[in-house]
Amino acid sequence: MTTPWRAYAQLEWLWTEQWRTTLGLRATDETRKLTRKRYQLIPDTLDANGGTVVPLFGNSGLYNRDPGFVYNPRFEYAFADQSNGSNSDNALTPMASVQYLISNIEGIDAGTVYLTYSEGFLSGGVSEAPSGELENFEPEEVKNWELGVQA
Secondary structure, three states, rough: OOOEEEEEEEEEEOOOOOOEEEEEEEEEEEEEEEEEEEEOOOOOOOOOOEOOOEEEOOOOOOOOOOOOOOOOOOOOOEEEEEEEEEEEEEEEEEEEEEEEEEEEEOOEEEEEEEEEEEEEOOOOEEEEOOOOOOEEEEOOOEEEEEEEEEE
């Protein structure tokens, strides 16, 4: 289960008819919780050595006494254990952009030349490791520069 909280604000200034600046800030707070429940197959009958004693073919008289063998024709499961994990991350990520508005240039009716810097954030979380234990993983962060022309 993920419980997010986010807020974003953006301001824009038009310095002249051609120059514009945009500033933004995003606040993110996320909490992730994971509950893992494990179940195990209920053997029909156990012998003294812990092996399953079951008829292999109806009432044929053939039985399996292998200690590692698990057979359950009813496929019944019982609760074995439960693991809980949680992770909480937060970040402030900015954005800034400077734009020059193109107008009435030969061949271009309108357009923009811009330079933008922004940061991004993806919160970490909880996952099951190969060992079977629950482990937290770190958030991802990115910094991005972009220079472009839009016509």
